Amino acid sequence: ALIAAIALVLLFTDHVYCLNHLRENMDKNLSRALGGGWVNFQQDFRTAYRAVLDKDFESKWHLVVARYLAAGDSLHNLSEVLTRWAWAWVSTIFTAGIRTNGRVKSENQVTKGITGPGKNLFQVFTALNEPTKEQSRDTVIRVREAARKSHPTQLETLFKSVLDLLRLHPRLFTLQMCHQQLELSLYYTTHALQLPHGIRNWVRHLDFFSSDRPHCKILVPSHLLKIVHTQSQATHILVLFPDGRYMCDCCMQENVGVVCRHYFVAWVKIPGLPFT
Structure with a gap:
């Protein structure tokens, strides 16, 4: 009923499933049915979920469904709503980086703990506002630390123009998130991918541009970069376009609205x- 109501009332809102509830439902409905295969299923599910391209996800998901027949209709039901939970689709929707309602549940637990039948309305109001004030103070302190010009560190030296621009137009969330991404970018290396022999441009070689054929004159990549974490060897692909735009398979720009660490690696x- 709720899902049907969202489609009718919130016409311009994308309905995305909470990962926390998705995991809880799978644990409840599948752990007993799969028995000893439950651990392997969780790993295979995560592998499929993290697929960046829809074609890649679909091939991995079909393997999961075929491998765990004991799951019954549960996986088939999930197959009907892939666009609401699979990262290949959700990553392109702006959600401010929120994938679960865990924060809301935490706030509800706090609310239950500080309110009760023995308190009047004013006491409840005061108790609810105290945690909010503390959170606001902590946020302001962190942002001030990020905004404050410090002695020339590696971060300040490498990203001076970026930090100057961020401090010139401070926004609490943006400044804090970008500063975090700048710090994390120091642990990555980058390598340029070469065009295969006989291929003139990346558009003819890469499937994920096939849906953009009408815009190929705009979406012709100038470079493809492989961004690799120095310790975990986790790899991301960064696509650069001649007009200054970029695409990264982490989809942070689309999903969170902030430049990702992988672009900052290339920027250096x-x-x-x-960076504008």
Whole structure:
């Protein structure tokens, strides 16, 4: 009923499933049915979920469904709503980085703990506002630390123009998130991918541009970069376009609205990349 109501009332809102509830439902409905295969199922499910391209996800998901027949209709039901939970689709929706309602549940637990039948309305109001004030103070302190110009550190030296621009137009969330991404970018390396022999441009070689054929004159990549974490070897692909735009398979720009650490790695290595 709730899902049907959302489709009718919130016409311009994307309905995305909470990962926390998804895991809880799978644990409740599948752990007993799969028995000894439950551990392997969780690993296979995570592998499929993290697929960036829809075609890649679908191939991995079909293997999961075929491998765990004991799951019954549960996996088939999930197959009907892939666009509401699979990362290949959810990653392109702006959600401010929220994938679960865990924060709301935590706030509800706090609310239950500080309210009760023995308190009047004013006491409840005061008790509810105290945690909010503390959170606001903590946020302001963190942002001030990020905004404050410090002695020349590696971060300040590498990203001086970026930090100057961020401090010139401070926004609490943006400044804090970008500063975090700048710090994390120091632990990555980058390598340029070469076009295969006989291929003139990436559009003809890469499937994920096939849906953009009408816009191919705009979406012709100038470079493809492989961004690798120095310790875990986790790899991301960064696509650069001649007009200064970029795409990253982490989808942070689309999902959170903030430039990702992988772009900052390329920004350091390639002179002339914009940050505006």
